Amino acid sequence: MERAWRSFRRRSLSKEDAPRSPSRYAHSPKFLKRPEAMTKSSLFLAAALVALPAFASAQAPKVSPAVRAVHDAAIVLDTHFDTPALFSRPGWDIADRHAVDKDGSQVDLPRMIDGGVDGGFFAIYTPQGPRTKAGDDAARAAALVRAVEIREMLVKHADKFELATTADDAARIVKKGKRFAYMSIENAYPLAGDPGMLDTFYALGVRLVGFAHFKNNDFADSATDKPEWGGLSPKGKDLLAEMNRLGVVPDPSHSSDQVLEQVIELSKTPVILSHSGVRAVFDHPRNAPDALLKKLAEKGGVIQINAFSAYMIAPPPPNPERDKALGGLMAKFGARNKMTEAQVVQLVAERRALLAKYPVPRAGIDDLMAHLLYALKLVGPDHVGISGDFDGGGGVDGYDSIIDPPSVTERLLKAGYSKDDIAKIWGGNVLRVLRETEAYVASQKAAAPPAPAVSH
Numbered sequence: 001m002e003r004a005w006r007s008f009r010r011r012s013l014s015k016e017d018a019p020r021s022p023s024r025y026a027h028s029p030k031f032l033k034r035p036e037a038m039t040k041s042s043l044f045l046a047a048a049l050v051a052l053p054a055f056a057s058a059q060a061p062k063v064s065p066a067v068r069a070v071h072d073a074a075i076v077l078d079t080h081f082d083t084p085a086l087f088s089r090p091g092w093d094i095a096d097r098h099a100v101d102k103d104g105s106q107v108d109l110p111r112m113i114d115g116g117v118d119g120g121f122f123a124i125y126t127p128q129g130p131r132t133k134a135g136d137d138a139a140r141a142a143a144l145v146r147a148v149e150i151r152e153m154l155v156k157h158a159d160k161f162e163l164a165t166t167a168d169d170a171a172r173i174v175k176k177g178k179r180f181a182y183m184s185i186e187n188a189y190p191l192a193g194d195p196g197m198l199d200t201f202y203a204l205g206v207r208l209v210g211f212a213h214f215k216n217n218d219f220a221d222s223a224t225d226k227p228e229w230g231g232l233s234p235k236g237k238d239l240l241a242e243m244n245r246l247g248v249v250p251d252p253s254h255s256s257d258q259v260l261e262q263v264i265e266l267s268k269t270p271v272i273l274s275h276s277g278v279r280a281v282f283d284h285p286r287n288a289p290d291a292l293l294k295k296l297a298e299k300g301g302v303i304q305i306n307a308f309s310a311y312m313i314a315p316p317p318p319n320p321e322r323d324k325a326l327g328g329l330m331a332k333f334g335a336r337n338k339m340t341e342a343q344v345v346q347l348v349a350e351r352r353a354l355l356a357k358y359p360v361p362r363a364g365i366d367d368l369m370a371h372l373l374y375a376l377k378l379v380g381p382d383h384v385g386i387s388g389d390f391d392g393g394g395g396v397d398g399y400d401s402i403i404d405p406p407s408v409t410e411r412l413l414k415a416g417y418s419k420d421d422i423a424k425i426w427g428g429n430v431l432r433v434l435r436e437t438e439a440y441v442a443s444q445k446a447a448a449p450p451a452p453a454v455s456h
């Protein structure tokens with residue numbers, strides 16, 4: 001289960017570390033071998049290499065009252081928060097204010113309020129481990145624990161957050177002055193041992209499930225691994241059918257193009273790419289090609305544009321001296337889930353000093369806008385949204401924590417998008433998909449033959 005790595009990565013500034021190479025390398029033997037070949041220390045190093053912000057404002061961006069009014073009129077959500085990985089860190093609480101340049105965290109209640117963000121999808125992320133009975137069991141246990149941690153956060157802060165499971169819940173919860181929390185799964189690996197567990201996760205609140213992560217699994221090929229199934233496996237197709245039956249939105253982010261195409265074709269309900277970019281803007285296997293984005297939109301789906309630097313600009317050239325220094329730093333601190341908040345702050349500061357010595361390029365809000373505006377032109381404002389991939393390695397200069405969304409609203413207005421378009425982009429499109437999913441489930445129930453009468 002790559003325990004040390006997993007626990008490091010959960011607290012790391014980068015979860016999305018491995019597939020840093022652009023897609024021109026994606027099908028080269030070197031790239032394909034890379035995830036398997038990576039040692040623990042090289043994984044640490046890859047995580048450490050993620051560029052730090054040139055600056056990170058602790059304040060919400062200054063926008064005009066007119067821009068803020070448009071922003072506040074929308075239900076604003078993000079479809080991929082990796083923040084649940086922090087819920088078990090000693091001393092870390094989502095109700096407290098944090099700063100990305102201090103402890104690296106990107107989502108909390110005070111900053112959601114500053115950024116005019118009403119809620120989001122809190123992810124149950126499981127890194128891909130061994131595809132064995134022991135691996136499957138461990139993945140299921142870890143995902144159940146994470147689901148419980150999310151539910152416990154919601155109980156602890158019941159006056160501030162509330163679980164959302166239907167499209168209408170978002171507005172209902174916002175009206176109460178609270179933030180809504182949908183639950184999602186990133187990597188269906190925890191379901192490998194028993195796909196019937198999807199029922200259980202649905203009962204716990206999960207409404208969006210991603211098939212794979214960095215590596216292939218029993219359900220699907222990963223965008224960053226060598227093709228194994230040619231898309232979805234037979235078990236993956238069954239899982240998709242079960243998602244449709246229950247009313248869970250399929251999420252092919254991290255899955256291969258073939259998976260994306262098959263999910264769009266086979267799904268009875270619209271598909272959401274919860275955090276993905278546009279390949280025409282930057283050539284990387286984690287980004288989606290135009291033809292599939294068009295198909296996604298034709299079937300009512302939505303791409304939530306990711307703010308992840310390594311998928312937006314070319315990686316830095318190798319620098320053994322820098323890599324050695326960063327590797328040493330990571331080894332010194334070890335697993336971040338074992339660290340106190342003070343140690344995390346120290347690590348972030350030391351890492352910052354090192355990267356000041358060995359600068360690594362980092363994408364900025366203009367790169368994010370390039371992906372966003374391209375997708376909007378390609379498929380229109382009914383099929384595009386935004387996800388920062390916060391607390392999972394996401395964030396670019398100028399869009400680096402949940403306080404920054406008003407900056408995007410300002411730029412969308414400048415680009416000519418209307419208040420209504422912006423409301424769809426920030427949350428309306430995702431809620432529309434949830435609503436259509438619910439309508440499909442209801443229609444199937446209405447069409448089903450009546451259940452046999454129970455006799456005694």
Ligand SMILES: [Zn+2]
Binds near residue numbers: 186254392
């Ligand atoms: Zn991800």
